[in-house]
Amino acid sequence: MSEALIETLLAAPYVAKFGIRFERKGDELTGVLPYAEHLVGNPLVPALHGGAVGAFLEVIASATLLASQPLARLPKPIDVAVDYLRPARPEDVYARAFIGRAGARVANIRAEAWQARRDAPVASLHGHFLIKPAG
Amino acid sequence: MAESLQDLLNRLAPLLVDGSPHAMALGFTLEGLGPGNAQMRAPYREDLVGDPETGVLHGGVVTALLDHACGIAAFSGLGANDTPATLDLRIDYMRPAEPGKDVVAEAECVRAHGLIAFVRAIAHDGDESDPVASAQAAFMVTRPSSEAAAKARKAIETGQMS
Numbered sequence: 001m002s003e004a005l006i007e008t009l010l011a012a013p014y015v016a017k018f019g020i021r022f023e024r025k026g027d028e029l030t031g032v033l034p035y036a037e038h039l040v041g042n043p044l045v046p047a048l049h050g051g052a053v054g055a056f057l058e059v060i061a062s063a064t065l066l067a068s069q070p071l072a073r074l075p076k077p078i079d080v081a082v083d084y085l086r087p088a089r090p091e092d093v094y095a096r097a098f099i100g101r102a103g104a105r106v107a108n109i110r111a112e113a114w115q116a117r118r119d120a121p122v123a124s125l126h127g128h129f130l131i132k133p134a135g
Numbered sequence: 136m137a138e139s140l141q142d143l144l145n146r147l148a149p150l151l152v153d154g155s156p157h158a159m160a161l162g163f164t165l166e167g168l169g170p171g172n173a174q175m176r177a178p179y180r181e182d183l184v185g186d187p188e189t190g191v192l193h194g195g196v197v198t199a200l201l202d203h204a205c206g207i208a209a210f211s212g213l214g215a216n217d218t219p220a221t222l223d224l225r226i227d228y229m230r231p232a233e234p235g236k237d238v239v240a241e242a243e244c245v246r247a248h249g250l251i252a253f254v255r256a257i258a259h260d261g262d263e264s265d266p267v268a269s270a271q272a273a274f275m276v277t278r279p280s281s282e283a284a285a286k287a288r289k290a291i292e293t294g295q296m297s
Binding site: 008014015038039042043044048050052054058080082083084087 | 154155156157158159160181182183184185186187188192193194195196198199200201202203206218220221222223224225226227228231277283286287290296
């Protein structure tokens with residue numbers, strides 16, 4: 001657990017601007033992206049911006065790595081691939097990440113975002129992050 | 136005479152960023168738009184920083200910029216008739232953007248056929264040969280609700296969002 005760095009992550013201007021928060025049960029984190037009009041990408045559908053949902057998945061992936069072990073600094077994304085499965089409605093979005101493998105330098109991680117129904121994800125991410133374990 | 140694709144794009148250009156509340160919130164500006172290509176800028180702004188220690192823009196800004204620029208290139212590549220949805224977006228983050236510098240995305244639709252468009256893009260902070268990130272994305276024209284389709288037709292016809 002990297003308590004202080006989770007606070008740093010949440011306090012980053014970009015993350016704070018969109019009001020992202022985490023609900024924590026032990027080392028399990030669920031991210032919440034509260035709906036706001038400035039998240040809408042296409043008002044005609046209307047749907048949330050793919051970039052906003054993708055960025056939210058990156059944030060929950062970072063936070064899940066921080067919650068899993070003590071790290072010396074914020075994880076840095078190396079590459080991410082986001083699949084968009086459904087249009088994200090103008091409602092809150094939730095996300096959870098799953099660590100595939102966290103080594104000494106790099107972590108492989110997946111994440112999924114959903115809205116009203118947990119079994120109907122709106123987007124999923126898999127990617128690699130550069131990490132620096134503490135000590 | 137029928138309106139050329141470039142004329143149509145010129146007419147719709149203001150709509151493609153201003154019509155998107157999220158793109159507006161991040162301060163994106165469209166710098167170029169042609170048949171199957173788009174250039175878009177994200178300003179360096181304190182409120183978009185991801186790591187206060189380094190002052191580097193949040194990766195999410197680059198993600199949203201690449202998604203938006205790729206979407207516009209796909210829209211243009213598909214003939215500027217329908218708004219395509221992102222199927223997938225893959226990004227390589229090659230280096231952090233330099234604090235204080237704007238990030239520019241250059242997106243090109245490499246193939247558009249029927250309902251699908253394939254787009255490649257890079258994001259750089261001044262030097263195209265030293266990119267911050269590169270992206271590959273696929274888009275698809277999805278079947279909108281009849282209400283959304285009517286609104287989109289009207290927006291394309293009139294150049295106004297509502």
